[in-house]
Amino acid sequence: MIEVVKLDKGIVSDSEEINVRIGMGTCGLAAGADKVFEGLKECVKKMGVKAKLLPVGCSGTCYLEPQVELSRPGYPSAVYGNVNAASLPSILESYISGSVEGAVAIRERIGVMKGEQNLPLFDELDFNKHQVRRVTINCGKIDPESIDDYIAAGGFAGLRKVLNMKPEEVIDVVKASGLRGRGGAGFPTYLKWLICRQAVSDRKFVVCNADEGDPGAFMNRMEAESDPFRVVEGLITAGYAIGAHEGFFFVRAEKPLMASRLRKAVEEAKKRGFLGDNILGSGFSFDVQVILSAGAFVCGEETAMIAAIEGRRAMPRQRPPFPATKGLWDYPTNINNVETLAQVPVIFQLGPEKFAEVGSDRSKGTKVFCIAGKVRRTGAAEVPIGTPIRKLVFDVGGGVFEGRRFKAVQTGGPPGGCLPEKFLDLPLDYESLQAAGSIMGSGGLIVLDDEVCVVDIAKYFLTFTSAESCGKCAPCRVGTKAMLSILTRISEGKGEMGDLDKLRKLAEAMRDTSLCALGQGAPNPVITTLRYFEDEYVAHVRDKVCPAGVCPIERKVK
Amino acid sequence: MSQDFRSVASEIVSKHGESRSSLILVLQEIQSKFNHIPFESMLEVSERMGVPLSDIYGVATFYHQFRLKPQGRHLISVCMGTACHVKGSQAIHGLLRERLGVGLDEETSPDGRFTLQKVRCMGACGLAPVLKIDGDIYGKVKPEDLDAILQKYS
Numbered sequence: 001m002i003e004v005v006k007l008d009k010g011i012v013s014d015s016e017e018i019n020v021r022i023g024m025g026t027c028g029l030a031a032g033a034d035k036v037f038e039g040l041k042e043c044v045k046k047m048g049v050k051a052k053l054l055p056v057g058c059s060g061t062c063y064l065e066p067q068v069e070l071s072r073p074g075y076p077s078a079v080y081g082n083v084n085a086a087s088l089p090s091i092l093e094s095y096i097s098g099s100v101e102g103a104v105a106i107r108e109r110i111g112v113m114k115g116e117q118n119l120p121l122f123d124e125l126d127f128n129k130h131q132v133r134r135v136t137i138n139c140g141k142i143d144p145e146s147i148d149d150y151i152a153a154g155g156f157a158g159l160r161k162v163l164n165m166k167p168e169e170v171i172d173v174v175k176a177s178g179l180r181g182r183g184g185a186g187f188p189t190y191l192k193w194l195i196c197r198q199a200v201s202d203r204k205f206v207v208c209n210a211d212e213g214d215p216g217a218f219m220n221r222m223e224a225e226s227d228p229f230r231v232v233e234g235l236i237t238a239g240y241a242i243g244a245h246e247g248f249f250f251v252r253a254e255k256p257l258m259a260s261r262l263r264k265a266v267e268e269a270k271k272r273g274f275l276g277d278n279i280l281g282s283g284f285s286f287d288v289q290v291i292l293s294a295g296a297f298v299c300g301e302e303t304a305m306i307a308a309i310e311g312r313r314a315m316p317r318q319r320p321p322f323p324a325t326k327g328l329w330d331y332p333t334n335i336n337n338v339e340t341l342a343q344v345p346v347i348f349q350l351g352p353e354k355f356a357e358v359g360s361d362r363s364k365g366t367k368v369f370c371i372a373g374k375v376r377r378t379g380a381a382e383v384p385i386g387t388p389i390r391k392l393v394f395d396v397g398g399g400v401f402e403g404r405r406f407k408a409v410q411t412g413g414p415p416g417g418c419l420p421e422k423f424l425d426l427p428l429d430y431e432s433l434q435a436a437g438s439i440m441g442s443g444g445l446i447v448l449d450d451e452v453c454v455v456d457i458a459k460y461f462l463t464f465t466s467a468e469s470c471g472k473c474a475p476c477r478v479g480t481k482a483m484l485s486i487l488t489r490i491s492e493g494k495g496e497m498g499d500l501d502k503l504r505k506l507a508e509a510m511r512d513t514s515l516c517a518l519g520q521g522a523p524n525p526v527i528t529t530l531r532y533f534e535d536e537y538v539a540h541v542r543d544k545v546c547p548a549g550v551c552p553i554e555r556k557v558k
Numbered sequence: 559m560s561q562d563f564r565s566v567a568s569e570i571v572s573k574h575g576e577s578r579s580s581l582i583l584v585l586q587e588i589q590s591k592f593n594h595i596p597f598e599s600m601l602e603v604s605e606r607m608g609v610p611l612s613d614i615y616g617v618a619t620f621y622h623q624f625r626l627k628p629q630g631r632h633l634i635s636v637c638m639g640t641a642c643h644v645k646g647s648q649a650i651h652g653l654l655r656e657r658l659g660v661g662l663d664e665e666t667s668p669d670g671r672f673t674l675q676k677v678r679c680m681g682a683c684g685l686a687p688v689l690k691i692d693g694d695i696y697g698k699v700k701p702e703d704l705d706a707i708l709q710k711y712s
Contacts, residue, residue, distance in 0.1 A: 030685040030697030062684025065697075215639030218681035253623050254635075254680050256693075294582050294621030297678060311581035313620040329579075370683060372641035378684035410640060444683070446640045460643050464678070470620075 018051045018096070020044075021069040023140055025058035025225045026257055027218075027379075031065035032084065039085030040068075043092060057226020059140025061127055062372075062379040064104060067140070070095045077107035079122050127377050127396055132358055132366050134350075135342040136382045139226035144261055147268040150229040156274060158348030162237050163282040167197060170241040174344070176352035178364030183209060183300075183337030184412070184441040185517075186363065186430035189344075192334060195324040196242045199332035204244035207328070207335045208235050209305065210251040210258060213297045214413030215464070216444030219368035219380050220338035224251075224258045227342070228265035232288070234341030236274065237348070239286045242334050247288040250305055253295050263290045297414070297468035301516045302327075302335045304470065315472045316516040337442070339368060360386030360429045369428065371397040373446035374404065383428075390424040393447055404449040408532070412441030414461050414468075415521020417528030418454060437528045439521070453550035454529040454536050459487040461525040465518065476519025479510040483526060493553035495541040503530060560598045566591055567599035571606040578609060585618055593629040622677070630666040630673040632711045634658075634691050639679030641686035646701075650687055651676060653701050657708065671711070 020040060024033045037055065044051040061067060064081030068091070071077035080091055081104040091102060099114035100106055105122040122128060142149035150156070162170050175190035196204065208231060212220040224231050235247050249266075251259040266288050269275045277285045291309060298304045301316045302323050308314040309328060327333025343365060347355045356364040363385040369392055370380045376398035383392065393399065393409055400406050408418040411428075417438030419426065426432050430440050448457065466480035483506055486499050507523030514520045530537060539545050546553050570587045574580040581603070588599045595618050604611040618624045636642075636651045654674055658667040666673040682688045685697025691711060699707075 026680065026682045026695065027684050027697070030682040030688055030695040032697075034694075062682075065685065212681065213678060215643075215679035216641055216683050217679075218683055221681040254677055291583075292586060294586060294623040295678075296621050308582065309579070311577075311579045311617070313616055372683035372686060373644050378641075378686075380684075413640075444640070446644065446683075448644060452644050457640075457644075460640070464638075468678075 016050065016072055018049060018092075019054060019071045020051050021054045021056045021071070021140070023058050023065060023067040024055040026221060026255070027058050027062045028065045028067065029257075031062075031082075033066040035085055036066045036068065036083055036088070039088050043085075043088045047089065047092060049092065049096065054143055056141065057139050057144045058222050058380070059122075059226075060131075060136055060222065060368075060380040060382070061125070061377075063127070063377040069107075069140075071107070074110075075113060076100065076110045076116060078103035078113075078119075079105045079107070126398065127379060127381065130387070130391055130396055131382050132384055133382050134346045134366050135223060135230065135339060136227075136368060136380070138230070139222060142227065144226050144228055145264050145268075147229060147265075147272055150227070154349060155229050155345070156233055158345040159233050159236060159274065160280065161348050162240055163280055163284060167241045167243060170237065171197065173352050174241070174347060177347040177355040178352075178359070179340065179343055179347060179355070180363055180430065181337060182339035182343065182367060182442070184439060186440065189336065189340055192324060192336070193238065193241050195322070196244075196332050196334040199325045201332050203246075203331045204242055205328045205331055205333040206235060206238045206242060206244045206247045207305070207309070207333060208247070208249045208338060208341055209300070209302075209335055210249050210255075210262065210338050211293045211299045211305065212252055212255065212258075212338070212442065213300050214442045214444050216370060216372055216410070216413060216446045217442040218370050219443055221255050221258050222380050223342050223368070224338055225261050228261040229269065230342045230345055231262065231338055232265050232269050232275070234336075234344035235288060236269075236279070236286055237344050238334060238336060238341060240284055242332075244334070245286050247286060248309060249288065249290045250293055250299070250309060251290060252293050259290060259292055266290060296470070297464075298470045298516070298518050301518060304516070305335065306333065313470070315470045316518075318515065339442075358384035360384075360427060362431060363429045367428070367440075367443055369443045369445055371445050371447065373410070374400055374449040374452065375447040376401060386427040386429045386432075388425050388427055389419070389445070392428070392445060393424070397445075397447065400447065400449040404451065406447070407450050407452060408448045408454070410446040410448060410457065410525075411444065412439035412524075413444055414464050415439060415517060415524050416441050416444075417524045418448065418457060418532065419528070420532045437531060438524065451548055451550075453491075453546050453548035454533040455487065455491050455540055455546070456548075456550045458526045458529045459484065459491055462487055462522065465522040469518065469522075473513075473515040473519060475510045475513040476515065476522060479506055479514070479519065480522050482506055483510075483523065487526070490537065490540050491546070491551040491553070493540065493544040493551075497538075497541055499541065500530060500534070500537055560596075563592065563596040563598035564602040567602040568606060571603055576607050578607065581607065581609065581614065581617060582621070585614075585624060589624060594625045594627055597626075625673075627666070630670050632672050632692055634672050634674045634689060635677040635680070636674070637678075637680045637682070637686070637688040637690070638676045639681075639683055639686070639688075641683035642679075642688055645686040647687040649701060650689065650699055650704070653704055657704065672708075
């Protein structure tokens with residue numbers, strides 16, 4: 001949506017227009033960006049400024065929302081953070097008069113405006129300077145609904161290359177890049193594609209898992225809201241490589257902006273011949289539908305998602321057969337996460353060697369991590385896989401608030417774990433996190449400080465998983481409830497020392513015997529907190545005290 | 559009204575086809591029409607699609623999005639994600655329950671003005687705690703802001 005406000009009396013110069021980018025992703029809206037947008041419209045009208053208001057997605061700096069960026073030809077673009085409608089007139093006036101004072105950063109240093117020398121570049125901000133932006137490079141910069149913006153930023157160049165290759169060659173390039181699934185399990189993407197390509201069938205499907213459900217993870221929302229064409233390009237490439245002519249986006253209902261952006265992107269891509277029959281004259285035809293998930297955490301499991309698309313209760317089934325050979329309506333089906341697909345165009349733009357230049361030995365490329373919770377700077381940061389936890393929590397996120405003490409970082413969502421201080425130098429990659437008892441998951445990092453109680457956190461996650469258990473297998477259905485009831489009585493000061501062993505035994509049984517990853521992973525928050533913070537459990541059980549003062553233990557007055 | 563529940567459901571089935579794979583889409587559209595899924599609509603869908611009513615009820619009760627009871631004029635969704643949890647969403651939810659006079663689970667206020675529900679995660683973790691009323695999202699919500707926010711919705 002572009003709004004051009006043209007007025008006769010220009011303060012800048014008659015021909016010159018000020019571009020105003022405003023972050024209107026979900027984070028921005030939550031911070032009040034819609035009010036700022038309305039305020040801007042009024043403000044430029046009142047001031048008689050020629051301005052183009054451009055709603056963009058999120059640049060990842062949630063802590064700066066609402067974020068506004070001003071630019072005009074020949075001058076540095078300036079980024080303003082935590083803007084409100086009342087501060088707009090002075091921001092605009094000052095920028096027009098040739099000063100960038102009041103901005104948090106500028107995009108480039110030109111040396112023509114007052115205050116430039118005192119401001120950091122946007123990419124040099126503490127939150128940004130450790131980042132290697134690839135899948136998020138367009139986020140917050142381009143108009144997410146404009147295919148021309150995406151093409152101008154290099155979009156669809158990868159697809160053009162792809163369509164000139166044989167499908168097997170495409171898979172080889174993905175293999176050479178070392179890309180692994182960004183949804184959590186880290187399965188090599190090329191292998192998933194290859195198995196599905198080799199499955200013999202007259203009909204195949206590719207599905208983009210946009211059912212981002214891990215609490216604390218919002219990178220898929222950010223990617224699809226801010227740069228949806230990239231995900232579409234990735235899905236077309238997957239379809240071509242596998243030999244599928246039908247694709248789906250399966251989007252979480254609780255993220256409606258993501259769904260509408262993807263829908264719009266599919267429509268636009270169709271109009272321009274990137275989707276539909278005979279794409280760009282290659283002879284390859286591919287169509288995509290956007291499906292709104294009715295909401296169930298278990299849909300993240302591939303076979304459950306398939307059941308949901310088929311119109312049934314989202315209950316997982318035994319694997320094998322894997323969806324790659326027997327998926328949607330029993331046809332071979334390839335399912336990839338939003339970020340995995342968003343990485344695909346990067347591989348073909350940069351080339352697989354350059355793609356693999358960053359990352360760890362066994363995991364190449366970058367990953368977007370979301371930082372939230374008890375941390376100064378919240379947001380989403382794209383860094384090489386294998387970046388230490390400390391760098392994200394302290395250098396990017398700025399650490400915990402004044403006077404608070406870092407306690408743990410929760411990674412991987414409900415099947416993940418809580419890692420204490422001694423793991424701060426652990427590299428964020430699939431294997432290291434698993435060895436420490438947690439998982440990468442989709443890349444959410446929730447920072448916990450000394451005001452957070454680990455028993456409460458374990459109880460929180462079991463409340464979540466017991467409610468989200470689909471009920472098909474007993475270990476998960478009954479196990480999550482049993483764990484929750486033990487944790488609840490511990491949190492109320494009614495636990496016994498034997499409860500801790502009961503929790504461990506239940507955890508083991510659930511991990512070994514649950515049907516799918518939801519039940520197998522559900523005990524993880526309990527296992528890790530018991531392992532690394534046993535003393536806090538003991539304080540609740542033996543001393544009837546919640547050290548963080550969170551749990552509802554009735555304190556006896558001495 | 560019950561005739562309406564049936565005829566609208568029938569139109570929606572005609573629009574999306576009688577195939578089983580349209581079931582969730584059909585239920586979504588029925589809900590967006592009536593704010594909930596009336597029993598009579600399920601009955602109609604069952605007959606038109608040839609899917610047992612028990613099966614349709616099973617799907618309608620499995621997913622969070624579906625509501626079998628009518629919803630209030632405005633829907634309040636309190637985010638229960640991890641970041642929101644550690645930033646006090648429980649207290650926000652508790653206060654809202656008190657203000658609206660509703661029970662522990664999702665319920666509608668006696669005056670029919672609000673329905674209060676918990677949602678898993680809206681993905682605005684950077685602005686926790688978050689709540690949404692209809693289409694409006696509010697970030698960094700403080701207990702003292704609640705009255706002013708509620709006042710905007712009549």
